[in-house]
Amino acid sequence: MQRRLPSVGHRRTAHWTPFPLRSLLVVHFWAPWAPQCAQMNDVMAELAKEHLQVSFVKLEAEAVPEVSEKYEISSVPTFLFFKNSQKIDRLDGAHAPELTRKVERHACSGSFPPSAAEQPKEELSVRLKKLTHAAPCMLFMKGTPQEPRCGFSKQMVEILHKHNIQFSSFDIFSDEEVRQGLKAYSNWPTYPQLYVSGELIGGLDIIKELEASDELDTICPKAPKLEERLKVLTNQAAVMLFMKGNKQEAKCGFSKQILEILNSTGIEYETFDILEDEEVRQGLKAYSSWPTYPQLYVKGELVGGLDIVKELKENGELLPILRGEN
Incomplete structure (x- = not known):
């Protein structure tokens, strides 16, 4: 694959004649040292099986610095979407659901980018x-x-x-x-x-x-007091999970386990990465009187951490609680 990178880079700066004129092309800028890139390569492989009309290409970002600079690739993974030799979209980061959504949207949007009549x-x-x-x-x-x-x-x-x-x-x-x-x-x-x-x-x-x-x-508006902010955050969605990491990448074993449980229920939920906000990370412990993470909230009320969620699932009580029935 590395041997093909220079030729791929050359195509991108000119006309992409090896690809069908009307096809969608997804280019993954990656690096061999980044584990999240390997994960997203697996996602691309699965998408390629589902979307045979879409061309998927991997491009090692550091091997083609001129191309990376031209398209402002400052981190990996980054995905660029091309149609008709024109860049139409971009995705930065290892976000498998968003990559899937963008591929499906652009693959089904017709042969060419929407015309002025279609999308004024x-x-x-x-x-x-x-x-x-x-x-x-x-x-x-x-x-x-x-x-x-x-x-x-x-x-x-x-x-x-x-x-x-x-x-x-x-x-x-x-x-x-x-x-x-x-x-x-x-x-x-x-x-x-x-x-x-x-x-x-x-x-x-x-x-x-x-x-x-x-x-x-x-x-500019001032930030609210911490307690007011935490109240808003815990009510940001009907089901809110405060965790280490996010839906795409849990950063501790407990957070990973609770994600797996929530995903198995099919209930919509949002997450907040407490590693990205020290004020929330420390403040929520006192606000909830719960010293550890993850913490699960339903309609602004604390349900508990991983052990509580496991017990609720085993007792058949979790789904009704997530639905707001209890």
Whole structure:
């Protein structure tokens, strides 16, 4: 496979004539030293069996630095989606469900990217409006607050945290349509971009100016007290699991076991990675009077940890509780 990388890289910079003109092409930028890449290779192999019309290619990111730089590949695994020799989407990280969803969506979306008649610009504008209004303070950045993928985004996050500003974020690497569309929507060509109440405030330089003039604190909403924040988090979904890691990758054996139990029930649930927020990690212990993780909540009420969940499953009580029947 490594021997084929230079030729694949060459195809990507020109016309991909070896692939059918109308096919969807999924390119996995990977590294042999990253175990999550091996896992996602297995996912791709399964998807290839289900979608025979889709071409899947692995590209060792460090072996083709020019290609990686061109497509801003800063971490692995990263997946790029091409149709008609045009990049149409992107996925950063080892997110098997999201990769499956994107492959299915693009494979079934027709031979060519949607035309203007099929997907008018107005639809994208509506989506962007919803995203910019998704929280009182929205940061569109490269990466996440926990793992910024450019220096400007990192500085922006540091400023917001320093001023105890409550914000939500959107990783523009995760959606190429949003990444390009927001530039025109906001008439602002670079990232990060900060919105308050759906209105663009500006990029890093503007935020630095507002900070220097003491205006930033009056413009952006402050984070709530910890107890208020924990109440909101525990009620974020009907079933909320606070764990080490996330649905795609548990980072401790107890969290892995409870994921397996919840997945076996077929009940929808959301997770919160307590390793990414020390304030929540420590604060929730006191809030719930429960000293360990994972912790499972239903409608904002603590059910318990792994041992409790195991007992409930063995007694046949877990499913009714998750459904809110008890």
